[in-house]
Amino acid sequence: xxxxxxxxxxxxxxxxxxxLSGKGGVGKSTISTEIALALRHAGKKVGILDVDLCxxxxxxxxxxxxxxxxxxxxxxxxxxxxxxxxxxLMSIGFLLExxxxxxxxxxxxxxxxxxxxxxxxxxxELDFLIVDTPPGTSDEHISTVEALRPFRPxxxxxxxxxxxxxxxxxxxxxxxxxxxxxxxxxxxENMSGFVCPHCTExxxxxxxxxxxxxxxxxxxxxxxxxxxDPSLTQTLELxxxxxxxxxxxxxxxxxx
Ligand code: ADP
Numbered sequence: 368x369x370x371x372x373x374x375x376x377x378x379x380x381x382x383x384x385x386x387l388s389g390k391g392g393v394g395k396s397t398i399s400t401e402i403a404l405a406l407r408h409a410g411k412k413v414g415i416l417d418v419d420l421c422x423x424x425x426x427x428x429x430x431x432x433x434x435x436x437x438x439x440x441x442x443x444x445x446x447x448x449x450x451x452x453x454x455x456l457m458s459i460g461f462l463l464e465x466x467x468x469x470x471x472x473x474x475x476x477x478x479x480x481x482x483x484x485x486x487x488x489x490x491x492e493l494d495f496l497i498v499d500t501p502p503g504t505s506d507e508h509i510s511t512v513e514a515l516r517p518f519r520p521x522x523x524x525x526x527x528x529x530x531x532x533x534x535x536x537x538x539x540x541x542x543x544x545x546x547x548x549x550x551x552x553x554x555x556e557n558m559s560g561f562v563c564p565h566c567t568e569x570x571x572x573x574x575x576x577x578x579x580x581x582x583x584x585x586x587x588x589x590x591x592x593x594x595x596d597p598s599l600t601q602t603l604e605l606x607x608x609x610x611x612x613x614x615x616x617x618x619x620x621x622x623x
Contacts, residue, residue, distance in 0.1 A: 376441055377485070379492040380414070383520040384552065385511070387544075388527065389536020391502040394557035395526045396424045397603060398593065399499035402524065407453045411494035414445060417458035418481050418511055419501045420472070426460040428603040436461045442487030457488045478510040485514040503536075504543040512547045522550035524590065527578045528558045534577045541585050553588035554578050562596040569594050 377383075384402070388395040396419060403413045417425045426432040426446070434446045436457065445455035459480065472480075490496065498515070501507050512520075523544050527537040537554065544551050556578030560569040575592070582589035593599075601607075 376487065376489055377496075377518045380490055380496045380518065381494050383496045383498065383515055383518055385498045385500055385515070385520060385523040385549070387500050387504075387508070387523050387525050387540050388502050388533075389504075389540050390528075390533055391422065393502075393526055393528045393533055394593070395419075395502065396422075396428065396499050397599070398524070398526045398555055398557055399497050400425055400428050400603065401593070403454055403495075403497045406495050406497075407449070411453075412492060413454050414488075414490045414493045414496045415454065415456045415458075416484060416488065416496060416498045417456065417460065418484055418507065419499055420459050420477050420480065420507070421501060423458045423460035425456060425499060426458050429454075429456060430605075430607075431456060432460060434461060439489055441489040444489055455490065455493075457484060474506045477507055481507055481510045482514050485511070504539055508543065509547070512549055520549065522552040524552050525554045526557055527554060527581070529556055529571075529575050529577045531577065534581055537578070537581060538585075541587070551585075551587040553590040554582045554585075555590045556592045558595040559592035560594040562594045562598075564597050 386395055386399040386402070396417070399415060399417075403415050406413045415425055417423050419425075426434070429448045431446050431448055436443045436446060438444070443457060445457040446461060448454040448456055498511065498520075500511055523540075525537050525540050525544075527533045541551065543549075556576075559575055559578070560571045562569050572595070578592070579589045
C-alpha cells in the first residue's frame with residue numbers, strides 16, 4: 368500500500384520522465400542531464416533522480432560529486448546544482464563513502480534502495496523529475512516503473528546510438544514499455560555523427576538515421592539526433608555550465 372510519505376514527497380512533482388537505454392555507454396546519463404538543463408533553460412524547476420546504482424555518473428557531470436545529501440523530516444534533501452535551486456539531484460553517488468566505491472549488491476537490496484529513492488527524497492515543488500535508469504531491462508527497471516506508477520509518469524525517452532546493435536536493444540526497450548504500460552515519449556539518436564573540433568563540420572562515422580527509422584517503424588516520435596561532440600564531453604566532464612557552452616543547439620530544444 369502507498370504510504371503517506373510516498374505521496375507527500377512526489378505530490379509536488381508535475382511530470383515524471385524516465386530515460387532508458389538498451390546498453391551502457393550510449394549516452395543515457397548525458398541525455399538525461401541535457402534534458403534537465405534544457406528544461407531549466409526553459410524556466411522549469413527540475414529534479415534528477417539517478418537510479419543507475421552501479422554507474423552513477425550525473426553528480427560528476429554536474430560537478431557536484433563532492434556534495435553530501437542531508438536528512439530532513441520527510442527524507443533526503445537532494446543536492447541543489449545551481450544557485451537558483453532550479454535543478455536538484457539525488458544519486459547513490461552521494462551516499463558512497465568514496466567516489467570510486469563499487470555498489471556490489473544483489474537485486475533485492477538494489478530494488479529496496481530504488482523504492483526508497485522514489486519515496487524518501489524531499490523534492491518539493493518540481494515541474495519535471497527526470498529519472499536516469501540503469502542500462503537494459505532488468506529487475507531494477509520493473510521496480511522503478513512499479514514504484515512510480517501511482518504518480519503516473521509521463522513516459523520514457525529511449526536513447527540509442529545509430530549502430531544496429533544498439534537499435535536492436537531499443538526494440539527490446541519498446542517491448543518492455545509496452546508490457547509495463549509505460550508510454551514512450553520518443554527516441555533520441557545519440558552519437559549521431561562526429562563534430563570536428565576544428566571546423567565544426569559533422570561527419571557520419573557510424574551509420575545514421577537508425578533511430579529515426581525505428582521510431583517510424585514503431586510509431587513513436589523521433590526526438591532528434593545529438594552528434595558525438597568532444598566539446599560536449601569536455602563540458603560535462605569538467606562540470607562547466609552546459610547551456611552557456613551550447614546556447615544555440617536546436618537538438619536540445621527539440622528534445623524538450
Ligand atoms: P550511459 O549513461 O549510457 O552509460 P554516458 O551518458 O555516461 O552513457 O556517456 C558515456 C560517455 O560518453 C561519457 O563520457 C559522455 O560524456 C560521453 N558522451 C555521451 N554522449 C556524447 C555526445 N553526444 N558527444 C560526446 N560525448 C558524449
